[in-house]
Amino acid sequence: MIAMATDEALYVLDFFDQTSWKLDQEKVLMHLGAANTSQENTLLLTLEQELKEYFAGQRKEFSLPVAFVGTSFQEEVWNYLLTIPYGQTHSYKQQAEGVGNPKGVRAVANANSRNRLSIVVPCHRVIGSNGALTGYAGGIARKEFLLNLERKNLL
Numbered sequence: 001m002i003a004m005a006t007d008e009a010l011y012v013l014d015f016f017d018q019t020s021w022k023l024d025q026e027k028v029l030m031h032l033g034a035a036n037t038s039q040e041n042t043l044l045l046t047l048e049q050e051l052k053e054y055f056a057g058q059r060k061e062f063s064l065p066v067a068f069v070g071t072s073f074q075e076e077v078w079n080y081l082l083t084i085p086y087g088q089t090h091s092y093k094q095q096a097e098g099v100g101n102p103k104g105v106r107a108v109a110n111a112n113s114r115n116r117l118s119i120v121v122p123c124h125r126v127i128g129s130n131g132a133l134t135g136y137a138g139g140i141a142r143k144e145f146l147l148n149l150e151r152k153n154l155l
Contacts, residue, residue: 005043009067012116015138057153060086062120077111084125087150091129
């Protein structure tokens with residue numbers, strides 16, 4: 001995975017094999033008015049530890065402050081993702097209703113696809129109304145893995 005953070009917040013956590021991470025990086029740097037520097041900071045070290053704990057089944061919530069770079073609608077959709085409990089799923093329809101746009105299922109799905117904070121902002125917990133695993137930028141196999149990991153460690 002690749003991550004970007006300032007001392008104040010995490011901005012990007014994405015799968016390295018995704019083609020979108022370079023574009024995400026550019027958008028965040030432009031938003032911050034910053035140059036790309038490659039160095040560790042406290043937040044990145046905390047992220048590394050919390051991800052290890054998550055994958056070991058020992059962490060159900062992340063403590064890191066996150067920062068969104070998107071439209072106000074996208075930010076509302078991403079904030080909704082933070083309310084979906086570990087090991088549970090919501091449908092895109094439930095999410096659309098939850099952000100006050102019950103007919104905006106496609107808009108919600110599109111906003112989810114632009115989530116730059118994989119796993120920490122759990123868009124993998126959103127599924128089709130029929131229970132199908134659909135629409136995960138990291139790939140359906142990863143989505144299935146993450147959901148199975150969480151269900152297994154719910155106890």
